[in-house]
Amino acid sequence: MKITLAHGSGGKATGELIDEIFAKAFDNEILSQMEDSAVIAGSKKIAMTTDSFVVTPLEFPGGDIGRLCICGTVNDLLMRGAEPKYITCGFILQEGVDTEQLKRIVKSMAETAKEAGVQIVAGDTKVVEGTGGIFINTAGVGFIDENVDISAKKSQDGDVIIVSGNLGDHHATILASRMEIENSIVSDNAPLNDIVHSLIAGGIDVHVLRDVTRGGLATVLKELAGSGKCTIELDETAILVSSQVKDFAGLLGLDPLYMGNEGKLVAIIPENQANQALELIRQAEYGEDAAIIGCVKKSDMDEAGKLILRTRIGGRRNLDILQGEGLPRIC
Amino acid sequence: MQSREVEQGTEQKVEQGIDRVINQLKNYDGNLVTLMEVCGSHTAAIAKNGIPSIISEKIRLVSGPGCPVCVTPTAYIDRLIELAKKPDSCVVTFGDLLRVPGSRESLNEAKLEGAKVHMVYSPMDTIKLAKEHPEIHYIFAAVGFETTTPIYALLIEQLLAQHVENVQILTALKTMPEAIDWLMSHGAKVDGFLAPGHVCAVTGSDAFAPVASRYQEPMAVAGFQAEELLVAIYGLVYQVEKLRKDKLHTDMHIVKEQDAKRSAEIYDENRGAEWVLNYYPSVVTSEGNLMAQEKVDTYFEKCDATWRGMGNIPNSGKVLKPEYLRFDAGSRNLTEDHKKNQGCCCDQVLMGKIEPQNCPLFGKACTPQNPQGACMVSAEGSCATRYSIS
16 A cells, blocks of 8 residues: 555544554554653653654665664663653655555564663654655653763763774665665664663763764764863774775775764773773673773863874874765665 | 674784884985875875874875866866756766856755756766656766776767667866876976876876876875875885985985885885886786776877866866767866865965965865865865865
């Protein structure tokens, strides 16, 4: 079946679409009340976030827009040390969407939500003219323990930078799909609950967490150097890139330091807990290839805000944020 | 599942031989040596590896006209925009060209006024587009040096073989040896050139021998890894010093007595034509890729070409031969070249006369977000590269 404008009319077809596809997959006691808004229980500090997903292709090796939208939203909550609990999703469907594909995407969302321990508690669907595109907007809510305080401003002199794995896989996957290039690179899109929970439960005094999405590691760390008023120094030889991604990036003239990921984070950790934190991340799901890649310096104010890469041959390269549009949207 | 095949991005230890080369380049204390690279990928690789930060300040690396996008004159961009605005026409291009300023606007800006532009990753994608939309006339923006021209030759070959009639190309194809000749005859202050590795793979290193020997200017064909660049730079400094020594009977600084023999080996084992040293022998031969050259010669002939900021350089371009002119969208005589901003010093940057940061617009009026000159547009442009690392 194809989606038509009638599916967005608010009438019978809309009801059928919601019942047949969304409610069935996302079923939980809050959503099933089908009220105008979801009423949720909670105390503590609340973390809220929102994100929109417009990726093409809708399905790609290792994931799809459904998994991506849950991971993206959950990870944003996690980066403040929150426990993600609830998600809302607004679908904007273009006419011509194949309902079988929509079912697969919705199923993938439901499975990923289950994996990430969140409930989808509210939703909306609109249909617009077009040619089979799907866009999803999400909002997420999570709760933070009173004693957890993770923020971009908290980096300290001597802190160590850990990245949770190899870089560029999601970006390379999307580009390869669009270019119809066959390879075995798969997207890294994943919810990072286990890594963050392990660090907090393990008693690590996590100063900063960031997920390394659009703009890549260099953009994320350059922004952190600015907001933390510090210098960040990276060791090029410690930064992991799979050989496939490295070759693919080389072919297209891309730099893996600027390529997007959807299941990687950087953690800024006090030096005396660095090795313990690294071990915890490596034992957590999706963190097995974590590595210490650099450190924070606050001693030289002239260098504050700079991101410096020590290259393999001992050279120094100042890294800036991604310039220009980079490449077409990837999330 | 995550890919488990992970390797340390740059795990290999720098070999001991390279350590010695780095050490000598670091401690070089002779007369100033100015070396120019004329390949955008070299510009980017030098910056990416931080090479200027580990070699002596007495070895100056400058970037020449090595980025094809950067040397495309405004008349070419204007013509592309004119074509893209025609009804039932669509310009097909690589991404880099979109932001290059024409005399009034860039292709990106023209898009907002209804110009039709389609971005592709390979010229061959144009054939697929043309077959899917026979009612649209496609114009491929064929910009490039000796490296990309063979692909355009293949495109024409396929258009003929598949009887595709709704595709033309607008060419801005340039050849490097003539540009180096022009630079040297216009007073560029350069002691040696890093010859472009990819260009030489097609043309062969011998293509650079006449100009190198005419100006007694040593050239080193270099690869794109840090080590390959360092060894080529080392070879050039060695040879520049040797030439100066022969001329002036002065001391050599780079080669200490005990290293003289080893250094001479590095220099000798890669020897090519007298003035052109091939430090990229795994890819580059003296005669080059003969099949690619033959394809190019089948469809293209030499012409004069306008280089942005440098002007007309005789015989430095390629256009379709008269018998294939039906595939040409008006490439001849696109000679006008207007500066968008009169303060722009792209011409002097391209000639190695000033460093990018010495241009009054650099980092102020001219940034990668708002480029005033072409050197700031492409990721491999000398100004954009310098901006990104400064």
